[in-house]
Amino acid sequence: MRTLILGGGPAGAAAAITLARAGAAPILVERAAQPVEKVCGEFLGADAASLLAGLGLDLPGLGAVPIRRAWFGAGRHRGDFALPFPAWSLPRMTLDAALLRRAAAEGAELRCGAAAVAAEPAREGWRLRLADGAVLEGGRLVLATGKHEMRGLARAAPPGALGLKLALEGVELGDAIALLAFRGGYAGLQPRAGGGANLCLALAPGTPGLAQAARDPAALLAMVRQGSALAATLLRHARPGWVRPLAVGGVPYGFIHGAAGPAGLFRVGDQAAVVPSLCGDGIAMALASGQRAGMAIAQGGTEAAHHAAWARAVRPGMRLAGVADGLMARAPSALVLAVAGLPGLAGWAARQTRMGLA
Ligand SMILES: Cc1cc2nc3c(=O)[nH]c(=O)nc-3n(C[C@H](O)[C@H](O)[C@H](O)COP(=O)(O)OP(=O)(O)OC[C@H]3O[C@@H](n4cnc5c(N)ncnc54)[C@H](O)[C@@H]3O)c2cc1C
Structure with a gap:
């Protein structure tokens, strides 16, 4: 029986491309008719670039902006270092659309504009019920719904942070990204292909000013500007490109799915593990998880073996990313002073926090 893939983000699309290349044309169901903006800084590091090349995508050809430097700001301190690996910025709408085009070209069947309202075990595998009343059956189900839970199949994850994204005009970053500390967290500022920048952050529940920042771009900008001299400089002419920030709730940083779960259900992407966003992985x-699930299914592997192998592969990198994220959130001035004083060490640390998944 064919494999069903629920969700057409990077994880679902990578699984679809891999299965289609193995000759097992899957059916991918994605609720958006066209790719949409997502809460994501849109930073692509060396692992992502190499995985995308393997999946048949050409980042410069898609208009990705090269990123070569990282700036850090906390209070009056500022640090700057050269990234020790090639990196890019590409809008998620462009990236997700290109991945889905690739999946279709490889032979996957796409059902875009179709939301699944239920995913349930069936006699010989899995059944998806779509909002328009259609029912699809398949042998295995790849669950790639990102931060969205399917009823009855929700991740066993702790309560999470609120992720926010705001497109900005009037911000010039050149080939740099910036990490900007403020009271209660830090924000990433990233050049947007086509001009301007993305401001992206994840705030823990209880962060002062959270409710207002989530609905008012001016309040969000003020909160970040107050955190550092670097933010005040970079954002001095910033104009919000949207009437309100895009928000997603319950982002469970540090979550890794255990091996247990219903037979034939392969979790991938944010459904399998959620890494703190500081490292952009x-x-x-x-x-990588979509690709590995696709290979496991094509070779007749089990979901339990796939989930256990994935947890082993990502646990060390996620621990390091958690340490880096905690330092930036709780001791930003110390971290920024270290970056300023020892840029070589910062580059080394940036290399160590790569997940090595490509
Ligand atoms: C604040 C923040 C900043 C980040 N910045 C970066 C960064 O700079 N670089 C980076 O690499 N990562 C970043 N991330 C992480 C990154 O965005 C995610 O890890 C990545 O998008 C996960 O991909 P995915 O395919 O699992 O899920 P998604 O990209 O969320 O895709 C899931 C898809 O499933 C579809 N779907 C959901 N439910 C249904 C349903 N019922 N029926 C049909 N379709 C459905 C959705 O429409 C969606 O298209 C950031 C995350 C946050 C919160």
């Missing part, structure tokens, strides 16, 4: 993890 979420898309690489989504691509």
Whole structure:
């Protein structure tokens, strides 16, 4: 029986491309008719770039902006280092669309604009019920719904942070990204292909000013500007490109799915593990987990073996990413002073926190 894939983000698309290349044309169900903006900084590091090349995508050809430097700001301190690996920025709408086009070209069947309302075990595998009343049956189900839970199949994850994204005009970053500390967290500022920048952050429940920042771009900008001299400089002419920030709730940083689960259900992407966003590895993890699940299914592997292998592969990198994220959130000035004083060490640390998934 054909494999069903639920969700057409990087994880679902990578699984679809891999299965289609193995001759097992899957059916992919994605609720958005066209790719949409997602809460994501859109940073692609070396792992993501190499995985995307393997899946047949050409980042410069898609208009990705090269990223060569990272700036850090906390209070009056500022640090700057050269990234020790090639990195890019590409809008998720462009990336997700290109991945789905690739999946279709490889032979996957796409059902875009179709939301699944239920996913349930069937006599010989899995059944998806779609909002328009259609029912699909398949041997295995790849669950790639990202931060969205399917009823009855929700992740056993702790309560999470609120992720926010705001497109900005009037911000010039050149080939740099910036990490900007403020009271209660830090934000990433990243050049947007086509001009301007993305401001992206994840706030723990209880962060002062959270509710207002989530609905008011001016309040969000003020919160970040107050955190550092670097933010005040970079954002001095910033104009919000949207009437309100895009938000996603319950982002469970540090979550890793255990091996147990219903037979034939393969979790990938954010459904399998959620890495803190400081290191910008979420898309690489989504691509790698989708690809590995596709290979496991094509070779007749079990979901339990796949989940256990995935947990082993990502646990060390996620621990390091958690340490880096905790330092930036709780001791930003110390971290920024270290970056300023020892840029070589910062580059080394940036290399160590790569997940090595490609
Ligand atoms: C604040 C923040 C900043 C981040 N910045 C970065 C960054 O700079 N770089 C990076 O690499 N990662 C970053 N990430 C992480 C990254 O965005 C995610 O890890 C990645 O998008 C996960 O991909 P995915 O395919 O699992 O899920 P998604 O990209 O969320 O895709 C899931 C898809 O499933 C579909 N779907 C859901 N439910 C249904 C349903 N019922 N029926 C049909 N379709 C459905 C959705 O429409 C969606 O298209 C960031 C995350 C946050 C919160």
